[in-house]
Amino acid sequence: MGLESKLDEIRGVFPHIDGMIYLGAAGSAPFSLVVYDAVMDCWNRRRRGSDLEGTGHAWFSEKAVQCREEAARLINADADDICFVSRVVQGLNMVRDIIGHNDPWAKGDNVVLTDQAYPSTGHTMLALRRMGVELRKVGNVNGRIMREDMEAAVDDRTKLVCINRTSVGSGFTYDVEAVCSIAHEAGALVVDDAIQTLGAKVIDVKRDGVDFLVSGSYKWQCGPPEAGILYVRRELCEGLEPAFWSYINVDRGPGVTGMDMFPFGAQDHDPLESYPASFPGNAQRFEPGTTATDQLWGWHAALRWLNSLGKEKIEERVHGLGGYLMEGLREIGCDVKTPDDPEEGALNTLRHGLIMYSTGSYEGDQASARAMRARPLKPIGGPTVKYQGGFGGIRVSPHIYNTEGEIDAFVEYQKQVMKRL
Numbered sequence: 072m073g074l075e076s077k078l079d080e081i082r083g084v085f086p087h088i089d090g091m092i093y094l095g096a097a098g099s100a101p102f103s104l105v106v107y108d109a110v111m112d113c114w115n116r117r118r119r120g121s122d123l124e125g126t127g128h129a130w131f132s133e134k135a136v137q138c139r140e141e142a143a144r145l146i147n148a149d150a151d152d153i154c155f156v157s158r159v160v161q162g163l164n165m166v167r168d169i170i171g172h173n174d175p176w177a178k179g180d181n182v183v184l185t186d187q188a189y190p191s192t193g194h195t196m197l198a199l200r201r202m203g204v205e206l207r208k209v210g211n212v213n214g215r216i217m218r219e220d221m222e223a224a225v226d227d228r229t230k231l232v233c234i235n236r237t238s239v240g241s242g243f244t245y246d247v248e249a250v251c252s253i254a255h256e257a258g259a260l261v262v263d264d265a266i267q268t269l270g271a272k273v274i275d276v277k278r279d280g281v282d283f284l285v286s287g288s289y290k291w292q293c294g295p296p297e298a299g300i301l302y303v304r305r306e307l308c309e310g311l312e313p314a315f316w317s318y319i320n321v322d323r324g325p326g327v328t329g330m331d332m333f334p335f336g337a338q339d340h341d342p343l344e345s346y347p348a349s350f351p352g353n354a355q356r357f358e359p360g361t362t363a364t365d366q367l368w369g370w371h372a373a374l375r376w377l378n379s380l381g382k383e384k385i386e387e388r389v390h391g392l393g394g395y396l397m398e399g400l401r402e403i404g405c406d407v408k409t410p411d412d413p414e415e416g417a418l419n420t421l422r423h424g425l426i427m428y429s430t431g432s433y434e435g436d437q438a439s440a441r442a443m444r445a446r447p448l449k450p451i452g453g454p455t456v457k458y459q460g461g462f463g464g465i466r467v468s469p470h471i472y473n474t475e476g477e478i479d480a481f482v483e484y485q486k487q488v489m490k491r492l
């Protein structure tokens with residue numbers, strides 16, 4: 072049975088969505104009671120004075136372990152192959168610096184990204200220009216990143232290929248396995264920012280062979296605002312020393328966890344000699360330890376909730392709502408830009424529920440997005456105009472809490488707005 076049968080239960084998690092038609096998961100998830108209850112549970116335990124129930128330092132919290140397990144289930148990874156980040160840009164900075172720490176960035180190296188990259192991808196890599204690293208931008212062809220263009224951009228001086236698994240504005244989604252095979256053939260690594268995919272579409276890091284995957288928590292993941300994950304492919308870990316050294320993350324051997332990792336109680340405790348620099352042989356070695364414990368509790372609850380619904384069922388429902396929306400928009404004469412089916416020769420023509428369309432003109436798109444917010448009785452939240460690399464339109468992003476009825480109302484309103492344009 073699909074998620075339609077659980078619609079009331081799902082909508083009950085988001086108490087604010089009855090006051091509007093919310094079609095903006097790509098911006099951020101609506102307020103969630105699952106997250107709220109978990110965060111409050113954390114704080115209530117603290118208030119009662121029970122600091123021992125994992126509500127203390129995020130580093131030592133058993134929630135961290137549980138949270139990694141839930142995240143791992145969603146991307147088909149092992150729990151140890153994940154560390155936490157506070158948001159995507161932190162993960163991207165870490166990847167750039169881990170690579171440079173182990174094999175210094177040098178003049179003549181290059182990083183390949185695309186003109187569809189989210190600004191934090193581009194901005195983070197801009198730092199490398201100061202070292203003479205070339206940032207190679209693959210241009211889109213009507214939103215598509217063509218295989219031959221990517222192949223031409225990647226060469227033996229490419230150290231890193233950066234992609235955003237699903238494009239922020241258009242919804243175009245990569246076949247990441249194909250990108251990884253192009254990069255790996257040339258000896259380059261791939262970092263995949265999957266914040267616009269995780270929680271909407273099944274991700275399988277093992278099948279894809281991706282080297283680094285980073286995601287935040289607050290969009291399709293329905294999590295709290297300041298958490299996220301960084302996955303690192305296990306085979307890479309031993310060869311990559313962290314750029315951010317965390318004294319708590321050194322490997323003290325089997326069974327040594329929690330406060331025992333931190334031997335302050337030992338008489339011979341020494342700020343240098345007690346912390347031999349041997350890191351775990353997995354992504355734990357990169358743990359920056361910056362996620363606040365209450366956010367971790369909320370993040371864990373959100374991921375557990377998604378897993379309880381089933382990632383395949385979520386994908387089916389989100390994809391179905393996206394298709395329904397595309398159909399409705401076409402019927403009223405809009406130009407739907409997100410592809411229906413994967414296309415030969417393009418690397419990013421998969422999709423889920425993030426849909427881009429145009430009314431036919433930039434002005435019409437802007438006016439439509441404004442009119443949605445001002446719709447009488449129930450405003451429509453979420454639709455917004457996005458442009459990247461000259462390719463753009465209106466972005467709409469229904470998620471599992473939306474109904475076909477809401478999409479009908481949205482399309483009908485767009486039709487009325489178009490008549491007034």
Ligand SMILES: Cc1ncc(COP(=O)(O)O)c(C=O)c1O
Pocket residue numbers: 097098158159160161189191235237238239264266267287
């Ligand atoms: C593709 C993509 N990456 C990253 C982000 C946000 O990154 P951060 O959480 O670091 O601000 C967004 C936000 O819209 C996004 O769409």
